Amino acid sequence: MTSRRVLITGAGQGVGRGLALAFAEAGAEVVVNDLHRQRAELVADEIEAAGGAAVPVAFDVCDYEAVVAAVAQAGPVDVLINNAGNAGADGFGGRAMFAETDPADWESFLRVNLYGVLHCTRAVLPAMIANAWGRILTVVSDAGRTGDRGGAVYGAAKAGAAGLTRSVALENGRFNITANNISLGTMRTPLTEPLWAQAAESPQAKEILRNYAIRRPGVPEDVAELALMLAGEGGSWITGQTICVNGGYSFGL
Ligand SMILES: NC(=O)c1ccc[n+]([C@@H]2O[C@H](COP(=O)([O-])OP(=O)(O)OC[C@H]3O[C@@H](n4cnc5c(N)ncnc54)[C@H](O)[C@@H]3O)[C@@H](O)[C@H]2O)c1
Numbered sequence: 378m379t380s381r382r383v384l385i386t387g388a389g390q391g392v393g394r395g396l397a398l399a400f401a402e403a404g405a406e407v408v409v410n411d412l413h414r415q416r417a418e419l420v421a422d423e424i425e426a427a428g429g430a431a432v433p434v435a436f437d438v439c440d441y442e443a444v445v446a447a448v449a450q451a452g453p454v455d456v457l458i459n460n461a462g463n464a465g466a467d468g469f470g471g472r473a474m475f476a477e478t479d480p481a482d483w484e485s486f487l488r489v490n491l492y493g494v495l496h497c498t499r500a501v502l503p504a505m506i507a508n509a510w511g512r513i514l515t516v517v518s519d520a521g522r523t524g525d526r527g528g529a530v531y532g533a534a535k536a537g538a539a540g541l542t543r544s545v546a547l548e549n550g551r552f553n554i555t556a557n558n559i560s561l562g563t564m565r566t567p568l569t570e571p572l573w574a575q576a577a578e579s580p581q582a583k584e585i586l587r588n589y590a591i592r593r594p595g596v597p598e599d600v601a602e603l604a605l606m607l608a609g610e611g612g613s614w615i616t617g618q619t620i621c622v623n624g625g626y627s628f629g630l
Pocket of ligand 1: 412437
């Protein structure tokens with residue numbers, strides 16, 4: 378990753394933070410985005426303290442003008458990782474059967490998980506095309522790949538983002554730009570920590586883990602090697618794919 382500039386959205390904690398640390402360790406200059414400036418700054422400080430290169434950049438991926446301005450200021454990006462996501466306005470708590478959802482509550486899922494990916498991808502593509510090289514990774518969810526009881530709108534937004542990846546891959550392969558999805562199963566991150574913190578007593582946690590061949594939630598470190606491979610030269614003929622990092626989660630178990 379030496380001499381590559383990598384923009385990672387939502388990198389102030391969780392999966393994005395893990396990716397930021399791994400890409401910095403691999404020699405990239407990491408543009409650490411988060412909605413919360415302090416989170417982005419803490420991760421950038423952590424990278425610099427370890428001898429890496431990082432720039433914290435706070436913006437909301439839902440705000441296209443802010444995304445464009447931040448990308449213009451950061452300079453051309455070689456690798457974009459669309460990681461910022463939101464499993465609902467209320468973290469992991471806003472789950473409901475679709476028949477019981479209110480249309481007014483759909484917006485927050487769609488704005489971050491779908492519009493955020495549209496905005497960031499659109500903002501970085503022109504420079505990648507001009508540079509005739511680029512990598513776009515989008516962190517999606519098995520909620521969008523297989524369906525999710527209680528997470529239908531989140532899943533729909535993630536499936537939309539995964540669909541965008543395939544078109545971007547088709548349109549831009551001729552410029553040496555690849556676009557792929559990494560589909561995650563249930564992770565242990567600040568997003569889902571309330572569930573895993575009480576896993577021993579939680580019937581919900583036990584029920585979730587029954588669907589996983591490897592009976593633990595994923596952790597950010599589980600994602601880094603695949604992301605580095607896809608973003609490097611080794612990934613140059615892999616595009617338009619959705620690759621699962623999910624402990625063997627299967628539909629219908
Ligand atoms: N945690 C899981 O179980 C799980 C499962 C499947 C997929 N995912 C996906 O993985 C990705 C990372 O999830 P995580 O568990 O690390 O989440 P997290 O909530 O722990 O961290 C996400 C980070 O993104 C930032 N963010 C949120 N909205 C933003 C916005 N509009 N603009 C910029 N930054 C924003 C948050 O401030 C936060 O720091 C998300 O796309 C999520 O949907 C997570």
